[in-house]
Amino acid sequence: MTTMTSARTSSAATGRGPRLTGLNWLVWRQHRAAFWTLVGGTVLAAGWMVHQRTGMMDTLHALGWPHPKSGGWETSVGSTLTLTGYGLGFLPILIGVFVGAPLMAGDLENGTAKLVTSQSVSRIRWIATKLGVTVLVVLVGTVVLSQLFGWWWSPVKDTSVIGWSERAVFDNTGPVPTALTLFTLVGGVAIGMVLRRTLLSMVVTFGFAVAVQLVWSYFRLQLGNPLSLTTRSDVLTSSAPAVPGNGTLLDESFTTASGKLYGWGTCVGESTEKAQQACLHQKGIVGWHVEYLPFSQMSSMQWFGASVLLALTVAVIAFIFVWGRKPVI
Amino acid sequence: MTTFLGTGPTAGHGRPRGGAPAAIEAYGVGKKYRRGWALKDCSFRLPAGRICGLVGPNGAGKTTLMGMAADLLAPTTGSVRVFGTAPGSPEAQRRTAFLAQEKPLYRRFTVAETLRLGRELNPGWDQRAAENIVRAGNVPFEARIGTLSGGQRTRVAFAVAFGKRPDLLILDEPMSDLDPLVRHELMGALMAEAAAHGTTVLMSTHMLAELENVCDHLVVIADGGLRLAGGVDELRSAHVRLTGTFQATGPAGADAALARHTVVDSRADGYRITALVRPAGPVDGVWQAETPTLEELLLAYLRSPQVPPLITNESQVGDRNLAKAVAA
Numbered sequence: 132m133t134t135m136t137s138a139r140t141s142s143a144a145t146g147r148g149p150r151l152t153g154l155n156w157l158v159w160r161q162h163r164a165a166f167w168t169l170v171g172g173t174v175l176a177a178g179w180m181v182h183q184r185t186g187m188m189d190t191l192h193a194l195g196w197p198h199p200k201s202g203g204w205e206t207s208v209g210s211t212l213t214l215t216g217y218g219l220g221f222l223p224i225l226i227g228v229f230v231g232a233p234l235m236a237g238d239l240e241n242g243t244a245k246l247v248t249s250q251s252v253s254r255i256r257w258i259a260t261k262l263g264v265t266v267l268v269v270l271v272g273t274v275v276l277s278q279l280f281g282w283w284w285s286p287v288k289d290t291s292v293i294g295w296s297e298r299a300v301f302d303n304t305g306p307v308p309t310a311l312t313l314f315t316l317v318g319g320v321a322i323g324m325v326l327r328r329t330l331l332s333m334v335v336t337f338g339f340a341v342a343v344q345l346v347w348s349y350f351r352l353q354l355g356n357p358l359s360l361t362t363r364s365d366v367l368t369s370s371a372p373a374v375p376g377n378g379t380l381l382d383e384s385f386t387t388a389s390g391k392l393y394g395w396g397t398c399v400g401e402s403t404e405k406a407q408q409a410c411l412h413q414k415g416i417v418g419w420h421v422e423y424l425p426f427s428q429m430s431s432m433q434w435f436g437a438s439v440l441l442a443l444t445v446a447v448i449a450f451i452f453v454w455g456r457k458p459v460i
Numbered sequence: 461m462t463t464f465l466g467t468g469p470t471a472g473h474g475r476p477r478g479g480a481p482a483a484i485e486a487y488g489v490g491k492k493y494r495r496g497w498a499l500k501d502c503s504f505r506l507p508a509g510r511i512c513g514l515v516g517p518n519g520a521g522k523t524t525l526m527g528m529a530a531d532l533l534a535p536t537t538g539s540v541r542v543f544g545t546a547p548g549s550p551e552a553q554r555r556t557a558f559l560a561q562e563k564p565l566y567r568r569f570t571v572a573e574t575l576r577l578g579r580e581l582n583p584g585w586d587q588r589a590a591e592n593i594v595r596a597g598n599v600p601f602e603a604r605i606g607t608l609s610g611g612q613r614t615r616v617a618f619a620v621a622f623g624k625r626p627d628l629l630i631l632d633e634p635m636s637d638l639d640p641l642v643r644h645e646l647m648g649a650l651m652a653e654a655a656a657h658g659t660t661v662l663m664s665t666h667m668l669a670e671l672e673n674v675c676d677h678l679v680v681i682a683d684g685g686l687r688l689a690g691g692v693d694e695l696r697s698a699h700v701r702l703t704g705t706f707q708a709t710g711p712a713g714a715d716a717a718l719a720r721h722t723v724v725d726s727r728a729d730g731y732r733i734t735a736l737v738r739p740a741g742p743v744d745g746v747w748q749a750e751t752p753t754l755e756e757l758l759l760a761y762l763r764s765p766q767v768p769p770l771i772t773n774e775s776q777v778g779d780r781n782l783a784k785a786v787a788a
Contacts (some may be wrong), residue, residue, distance in 0.1 A: 152580060243565070246564045247581070248531070248532065250578065251583060
């Protein structure tokens, strides 16, 4: 479908959709393969998720939704959600490497930056249009996918099918996928502008995108305010209290009356139970201490993390414009 | 015996400074790259309406100078003005077209789309002028740029530059990959365009034929510095090629006779001396005097870096403006 429009002469531009003019036309024409891939990928993924949710709801209704009997379906639904979420998790990396990095680097490497900037348009307007159109396409795509994934997951969000704080869910719902993707995208654009070589920029952007994912994974659970539960019970005969609701367990430990915490492996080295008791008693351990993140914090954690990422994105965009202001050959 | 040379002491007295508005003014322009200075302290003025050849050895700073006028590079020192404004200003951008040496175009665009690029991005676009240039080479509009030959691609790049209808056309070695026939045709189109619209052209070239037939103005740079700037006729008539024999003067006599003049280049064999001289008045001695060809002039100045440069009056920028620009 892309070759069809390209064969037309300019004066008879009868492309689908609104007729683009000026820089918008140039940017869309130059990157239309990438943009159509993004659009097509979004449509495919959206179709897949709608299909999966429909199937899941059929199963659930047959089992007495909204309180379905358990029995086998959790595993298959959970694994499909996890796999899809896992796949969607690659999008920031893919978009950063294949859309972000070549966006400016290609023009700088091929010299077409000279062609465009020696027309009657300013460099800044050109860069702004390239970035603007790309960000818009990526923004719309990620918002659609995020909404659909959330819609698919929401019927089972209170069950144990898949934890809300797992990467597959947390990174693919709400504002997170958009923020992660936009940050990686503009990072790739900036890397491409500085390095001015397409392939090199793609490699470096890949490293950058993976680093973003690693750092994000590290900080994901630190975005919330952990709550704690304390019991007064014999730690040898009772197990740790269950986390209320659908909360995410962060840490289990022993506590003393004064609140001093010991790891739950404390005193297990003693040979007899009596010796263990004596050991625990001697340390003053009186019960369990559990730290967890309640499900109710999910949304605020997502927005907090996303706003940090969006602030970084804005900073990178500012850098791109400062860098792009100076003449480049 | 004294041979009176018909020329005045130096060139350019007939024309008042600033008579024609300037297309390009360079004030103490320098550009430093990591490997050193590509251009140093370059000051000149290109009057509007000229077809100016920019000549110099490879690596002399020609592309750098053109890049600065086209706002692709910022000078390290000094400043460049295009029609009195900064090269990056909207007015200068609208009035200047630049054709880079490698003729960059989008390889996956068709020829028609490439012309559309020009039309979409330039308010004064002349589609007919652009299409005519493409048609003259029988380049199919539906062909993708990547499938064209080098010469065809150059033609399309020319069409984009012409279609903009610029007041200043900057061409970096425009003809290097064209066959003689196409070169002749495109040069003809260039001259017709320039004549019809008063376009100023600044083109770098290595081809003397192009210079002799097309250019009426010359800027020569070597080793990052200006060597010559001015109208071709004026520059030529400011010099004289002298041929004398030692029988008439003797070696010492020849040196003495030429001492008060600027000898740009001289070579002697056993009994004869040939010198290209910028005379400071009548030359003593018996000489056969001729006005040098453009080629002789060029070669002499490129060979002799120690000879002070010659910038004709109309090619000089005002000292006051220069001081202001350097201070700023």
